[in-house]
Amino acid sequence: MTKSTIILRTALFLYLCSIKPYTFAAELTIEQRMAILEQRLNHAEQQTLLAKKQARQAEYRAMKAEQRVSALETTSLQLATRTGTVENKTDLIVKDIHTTPTGQNSAISTPPANADKNSGFEFHAYARSGLLIGGSGRGGAGGPGVSPASSIGDDAHVGRLGNEKDTYIGLTLLKNISYADGSWSRFTTMLADGTGDTNTWVEDNSTHHFNVRQAYTEMGNLPSFGGIVKDSTLWAGKRFDRDNFDIHFIDSDIIDLGGTGGGINDVKWNNSLKSNFAVYARNFGDLGSDYYHDNDIKNIMASAATFYDNWELMFIGMTARGNDDLKSTTSTTGSYAMRSDNSADNGYYAMLAYHDKDRFYGLLPGFSESAIQFGHGLGAEARQPGADGDLTTNANSIRFASYGTVPLPKDWSLAPSVIAQHSENRYRDGDRYDWVTFNLRASQAITQNFVLLYEASYQYSNLNPNGRTYLYDSTTVETYNKAKGGFYKLTFAPTFKPDNVFDLKARPEIRVFASYLNWAKNLDDYSTYDNFGSSGFTYGGNWNFGVQMEIWF
Numbered sequence: 001m002t003k004s005t006i007i008l009r010t011a012l013f014l015y016l017c018s019i020k021p022y023t024f025a026a027e028l029t030i031e032q033r034m035a036i037l038e039q040r041l042n043h044a045e046q047q048t049l050l051a052k053k054q055a056r057q058a059e060y061r062a063m064k065a066e067q068r069v070s071a072l073e074t075t076s077l078q079l080a081t082r083t084g085t086v087e088n089k090t091d092l093i094v095k096d097i098h099t100t101p102t103g104q105n106s107a108i109s110t111p112p113a114n115a116d117k118n119s120g121f122e123f124h125a126y127a128r129s130g131l132l133i134g135g136s137g138r139g140g141a142g143g144p145g146v147s148p149a150s151s152i153g154d155d156a157h158v159g160r161l162g163n164e165k166d167t168y169i170g171l172t173l174l175k176n177i178s179y180a181d182g183s184w185s186r187f188t189t190m191l192a193d194g195t196g197d198t199n200t201w202v203e204d205n206s207t208h209h210f211n212v213r214q215a216y217t218e219m220g221n222l223p224s225f226g227g228i229v230k231d232s233t234l235w236a237g238k239r240f241d242r243d244n245f246d247i248h249f250i251d252s253d254i255i256d257l258g259g260t261g262g263g264i265n266d267v268k269w270n271n272s273l274k275s276n277f278a279v280y281a282r283n284f285g286d287l288g289s290d291y292y293h294d295n296d297i298k299n300i301m302a303s304a305a306t307f308y309d310n311w312e313l314m315f316i317g318m319t320a321r322g323n324d325d326l327k328s329t330t331s332t333t334g335s336y337a338m339r340s341d342n343s344a345d346n347g348y349y350a351m352l353a354y355h356d357k358d359r360f361y362g363l364l365p366g367f368s369e370s371a372i373q374f375g376h377g378l379g380a381e382a383r384q385p386g387a388d389g390d391l392t393t394n395a396n397s398i399r400f401a402s403y404g405t406v407p408l409p410k411d412w413s414l415a416p417s418v419i420a421q422h423s424e425n426r427y428r429d430g431d432r433y434d435w436v437t438f439n440l441r442a443s444q445a446i447t448q449n450f451v452l453l454y455e456a457s458y459q460y461s462n463l464n465p466n467g468r469t470y471l472y473d474s475t476t477v478e479t480y481n482k483a484k485g486g487f488y489k490l491t492f493a494p495t496f497k498p499d500n501v502f503d504l505k506a507r508p509e510i511r512v513f514a515s516y517l518n519w520a521k522n523l524d525d526y527s528t529y530d531n532f533g534s535s536g537f538t539y540g541g542n543w544n545f546g547v548q549m550e551i552w553f
Helices: 002-019 028-100 521-525
Strands: 122-133 167-178 182-193 210-218 233-240 243-247 252-255 258-268 273-283 296-310 310-318 346-356 367-377 394-409 412-424 433-446 450-464 469-471 478-479 483-496 511-519 542-552
Touching: 252 346, 252 367, 258 296, 483 521, 511 521
Parallel strands: none
Antiparallel strands: 122 167, 122 542, 167 182, 182 210, 210 233, 233 258, 243 252, 258 273, 273 296, 296 310, 310 346, 346 367, 367 394, 394 412, 412 433, 433 450, 450 483, 469 478, 483 511, 511 542
């Protein structure tokens, strides 16, 4: 209670005591009158606090509006400049047409010599870098894929907040080119690198490589295209599929389709129905195994995705001829596991997804996405279709994933997510892997540039490898053990960010954090190479502390 409130209430009490009783209804005592006035005063204070909050939000909206106006003014100026350029180009084209000798191709029928080759350069990036210190004061263990279940297709991730110790950068360069005939092309390349080393210079080694993750060209608005492909885009090269989507808060993809190939996007059957078609190839040997000797074996995938309003239906068929010839050798996915004697050489995959960009599961303003996926054979890797060459011919999997973001009153925002998967006959006939992860990220805005982030993760897994083996050293083969039990992580992270503190996905962020992790003892025994059960990182409770930055643009 403030000093001014105390003075006001004292004055009201003295005033009430000085008024003659007959001025009030006979049945009201002084105590009752005081209670009524107390209620009115509390209501007035609540209204004042509400007005302050509304004023702060109004100031923020006004600032954003000014930024949008400024951006629109800049865009208008750019459009005006481009209009003048196009007019000049049009004059040149008309002049070329009138001066072209009879019998030769006109300027319209040949590649335009005056294409605008200096337009539309873009630079985008994603990066994170942080320090993770364990409760003992030494380097902390962790990561979204810290649990034994995450070794199954690098899936089953848990919350990443306060749980990352690496430095990763992904730099994307784009060049947009527009042409006089109205068509356009775009070249995209992405360079990426990641390391767990905290030094400022790291030599290239088995855990640190610079990669060209994407290099592809698109073209669209082609004048000779009409009908259902009038607005379609052609592409070819190495890339992630344009319509992949993920759950950022646990660093896991709902689908991560990609490779090298080509396709056509946005084949429009009508105003509400459109499709994408593509062919991708993946080489199992490029995923890190030092023991994979036949780099010519590729998984060829043909995909078709159809979109209707918020719905998406995808089918993928795949074949990897010769994959089954590598019986009982080490993994094609870069792990220490040994392959079975009936590795798949074909498979299929299906996904039904719902994307709601405006509503939180139809209940509140916000955002939500959900998908259910099924795969067989080589298609049983549900997160990254076609990426796992160790799957058996009888492998089956079903997976459900969903997440959303929703703003709440009093400067709060929430982002719940869930992923669950069942797979059987995955790496050995008779094996079974079941797991489910729940994660909740919450944000509480304190000031215009300071928020408190909270995250709670829980995962339950029941893993039965049924005799699956792995290479312990160059000569020793060991067997994965059955394991089941729960894991949880709690994180508190005071965070600084510019601009929009109300958006959970707005970046950059600089955070300090404290995380507590614990899990069932049984999970320590799954494998010698897992994080759980390693020196200084066993069940019974573990603390991690650190600082991290994250940015994308």
